Amino acid sequence: METIKKSSGLAVASLVLGILSVTCLGLLAGIPAIILGHIAHKRARKQPDQYGGAGLAIAGYVTGYASLLVSAVMFSLLLPHLLLPALASAPKKAQQINCVNNLKQIGMSLRLWSMDNKDRFPFNVPAKEGGTLDFCARDAEGFDANSWRHFQVMSNELNTPKILVCPDDRSKSAALDFASLGAGNVSYQVRSGTNIDETHPEEVLVRCPIHNNEAMADGSVQQRPRKR
DSSP states (O other), X not given: OHHHHHHTHHHHHHHHHHHHIIIIITHHHHHHHHHHHHHHHHHHHHOTTTOOOHHHHHHHHXXXXXXXXHHHHHHHHHHHHHHHHHHHHXXXXXXXXXXXXXXXXXXXXXXXXXXXXXTOOGGGSOGGGTOOGGGOOBOTTSBBTTHHHHHHTTHHHHOOGGGGSOTTOTTOOOOSSSTTOOGGGOOOXXXXXXXXXXXXXXXXXXXXXXXXXXXXXXXXXXXXXXXX
């Protein structure tokens, strides 16, 4: 009797683990159930006089495989729900990054333009000198209604009007060229004023009203929390 108990120990363990795997422990018990079940079954087939419990072993690894199948089905059902938030946020994150890159290029272009105009940005330079001071129309916060005009005189520095449209802005479309540039081709808001220059690095120079990213007068870009 003692020999029978020893010889069927692995098979019994496999069955117990198999039952636990389909009731509560899942893969934690299912994988050991399969391994022990196959070992016990192989021994019982090759040396039936020493090892018994072949039926128990089969039941053990079958229930172990069943737990693997159940776990796989549950994982396949849950995986989309786990991935969807990440997949949904990925395009938005990419648009946010592209917006920051646009503002960096715009900020650099403004600084290049100012270097050729006595360290003054376009909105502080009279039209007769090639600037846009005459077209300034600031609101209470200093953001200009004629941002497109300030960008228009910077065609050489900006190179392309495409960067003037935030990738997340569906209300604007990129102009074909700077000659046709208008308010409908610009997302970004220029903040004009005599205090907006490189001697006041903390001043906001350009803002994206969608992402609330801000290009500062010193050329840096700050990613502010989106306003609600």
